[in-house]
Amino acid sequence: MIRLQNIEKVYRTDTVETLALNKVSLEIAKGEFLSIMGPSGCGKSTLLNIMGLLDEPSKGDVKIDNQKTDNLSDKQLAQFRNKKIGFIFQSYHLINDLQVLDNVELPLLYRSTTAKERRQLATDALAKVGLSNRVKHFPSQLSGGQKQRVAIARAIVGRPEIILADEPTGNLDSAMGNEIMDILLQLNKNDGTTIIMVTHDENMAHKTHRLVRLFDGSQVQ
Numbered sequence: 001m002i003r004l005q006n007i008e009k010v011y012r013t014d015t016v017e018t019l020a021l022n023k024v025s026l027e028i029a030k031g032e033f034l035s036i037m038g039p040s041g042c043g044k045s046t047l048l049n050i051m052g053l054l055d056e057p058s059k060g061d062v063k064i065d066n067q068k069t070d071n072l073s074d075k076q077l078a079q080f081r082n083k084k085i086g087f088i089f090q091s092y093h094l095i096n097d098l099q100v101l102d103n104v105e106l107p108l109l110y111r112s113t114t115a116k117e118r119r120q121l122a123t124d125a126l127a128k129v130g131l132s133n134r135v136k137h138f139p140s141q142l143s144g145g146q147k148q149r150v151a152i153a154r155a156i157v158g159r160p161e162i163i164l165a166d167e168p169t170g171n172l173d174s175a176m177g178n179e180i181m182d183i184l185l186q187l188n189k190n191d192g193t194t195i196i197m198v199t200h201d202e203n204m205a206h207k208t209h210r211l212v213r214l215f216d217g218s219q220v221q
Helices: 044-051 074-084 100-110 115-128 144-156 174-191
Strands: 002-012 017-028 033-037 059-064 085-089 162-166 194-198 210-215
Touching (some): 033 044, 044 059, 044 162, 074 085, 074 100, 085 144, 100 115, 115 144, 144 162, 144 174, 174 194
Parallel strands (some): 033 194, 085 162
Antiparallel strands (some): 002 017
16 A cells, blocks of 8 residues: 655755655555654654654655556545545644534535535544544544544544544553554454554554654654
């Protein structure tokens, strides 16, 4: 589903050059649940952003579902990303002025779906994460765990084949973190969704199929 070959990422300023990723090669099978670990600043989020086509590598090739991505225009990239990939962030990124249902519908606004179809898909996604009774709430009325459930619903509403999760349990206590992890495991098992998760939590990482470790931008395991 995802193939990275000799990925390098260099950030440059006028005076400093920082190597964020150094010759990372990785193949992730369809339906795999992969976790990525490493100390802060080792390149985990950079790697996730490159997989999610939010950032370009300085060198190397990226293929998503056998599609090379380096020759796609910005518009084509956005369309491809919207169709194939769902994102879950540690800080939720919900819009406080919108109700839960409207937050979940957002990715569908970029597709040719009717308002009725969007509402139904969003309702179904919220049911999957156990929030059918919160559709008219605003984010400020939710707990951290509930906000992350909304973020997961938003990520899966378009039925993407890939979910990229950046520290999805990082802001939650252990009990709520386990609940969120259970939802991800069920999505992987029942829907066959390919999931790549960045985490600092060894216990969460060992629940996934495979663990990759980064150190100073290089893959060490």
